[in-house]
Amino acid sequence: MRLVIASCHVDYVGRLTAHLPKARRLLLVKSDGSVSVHADDRAYKPLNWMSPPCWLVENDGDEGTQLWVVTNKAGEELRITIHEVEHDSSHELGIDPGLIKDGVEAHLQELLAEHVETLGAGYSLVRREYMTAIGPVDLMCRDADGASVAVEIKRRGEIDGVEQLTRYLELLNRDPLIAPVRGVFAAQQIKPQAKTLAEDRGIRCLTLDYEALRGIESTEFRLF
Template identity: 65%
Template sequence: MRLVIAECTINYSGRLTAHLPQATRLLVLKNDGSILVHSDSGSYKPLNWMNPPCTITVLEPGEEHAGLDVAEVWQVAQTKTADVLTVLIHRVLSDVSHELGDATGAEPGLVKDGVEAALQELLAEQIELLGEGFSLIRREYMTAIGPVDILARDASGAAVAVELKRRGDIDGVEQLTRYLELLNRDPLLAPVRGVFAAQEIKPQARKLAEDRGIECLLLDYEAMRGVESGAPKLF
């Protein structure tokens, strides 16, 4: 992973246009090809970003950059769409790279605990909550970019990938979208559709999921605990 702190100007063009005026920001360039632009506020959310697959080309400043004190231009192009993120580097304050993951460079993945892990176990046992005729293929179905929470088959035999969250937001939908893109490359599984399941789903996440053909499912954790293994429980 490469971490660059620089005075920069950011321009995005694609489904919409966006502009970040010149300021000091953190640029995160990941080994998967993605780039994220962070400020010192806004919590964990980047100001702008480009998801993989994308290509990053470093260019010399052109005539259009005259008088803007631009040292170099990063052009980040999405491989599958016409989206382009242009980063104008004015001054680099820090530029460091680190190898992450284990000895092989692989990310070991998220180890879930608490309610989210319990939701996964309960939904696997009560797979019919996804719909009549569903059957479980397996929990934690491993892919090259991490484990899919649940992989199942619907009544017609088609594969369904399920992403589980306590609170479903846009990041969760993006995560499921990446899994679906990868799973649909497997001829033994494709076509694979997605289900985004959570105790609470934010309106923006629901809208994004629906636009991408992903079904949303609200889960009642307490009700699921009460019917675990078919036996009602008091606690």
Template identity: 65%
Template sequence: MRVVIAKCSVDYAGRLTAHLPTADRVLMIKADGSVLVHSDGGSYKPLNWMTPPCTLSVSEPDEDQRAAGFTEIWTVTQAKTDDRLVISIAEVISETVHDLGVDPGLVKDGVEAHLQELLAEHIESLGTGYQTVRREYMTAIGPVDILAKDALGTSVAIEIKRRGGIDGVEQLTRYLELLNRDPLLSPVSGVFAAQEIKPQARALAEDRGIRCVVLDYDALRGMDDPETRLF
């Protein structure tokens, strides 16, 4: 990561054009090649940027640019579109370079594995008499998140997502087709469970006879008492 604080102007040319007048800004050049221009406001969003694949070249200013007070010109070119981000440097105030190494990624609270664990422990939240048979029930095309039985003893395949989309419904549909071929399990119904279910996914699931359930993560963790809610 290279971080430069500089007095500069910025021009973007390509599918659209944009100009940032000369001011003090933060320039971030990441290891993946991306270049971001930040101000001391606007929250996390850069004023302008270029995503990889792109190349950064540095050149001397021409006479007009030198007369305007610029000492070097950075040109960032997008390889796929030929869009250009031109950063005209008037003064470099500070510059640091640091190797951040490999990022382990963001570990979010409430990821699917944790939701699966919590729902298996509190399977009765799907209905009275539900029982967990097994987590990660293996099929020929992969594991079903939870295999359970309802109050009548009917097998239920449960697919869990943080955000439920059409792909998740299609995945559960394939599991159900396989599981219903097993005479020891058939008939098997399906439950599509997620913290958020997209309307298109809900419509597809319900059309296929799959029940949709929105999971309350805090309630599963025992951190939310419905009786204390105002609404």
């Protein structure tokens, strides 16, 4: 991974155009080829980025600047004009062992894979932990019509989980062998804001009953 702290301005040229005025920012260049631009807020989410497959070319710009041009296979460009570099270092992180999920979340994935019909009639499982360039999708499935469906599973469904699935879908839909890929956001509890965002992005939300999936009847008192 390469870390660059620099004064820069950024332009994205493609289906949409975007501009970031000159400011101090963190530039991340990862071994998978991705390039992202970060400010000192917004948690993990970059201000702008280019997902792999993409290619970075560094050139001399005007008036002593550097110009990074990151191009994807669609011809879209992330153009980063660097005015002053404060830090530039590279680090070998090695192979990451992956995210170890808590017991309930991991068990939910296992149970939903075993009972994939919970997603809907005619659903079938393609595989668990379907790998993308930025991490694994919990489940890759096919619906009754044979269309691809990516399922992200959480114990508590929040906005960051929707954002995660959105990034997976963006990558998966670039693969002509499986596109179009729809998304399902599944969790024991889904916050209203997360549900609204998911539905706005065409992602279906599914509330999971952990006890029902385990085949254990609830011990709560019921009238009927």
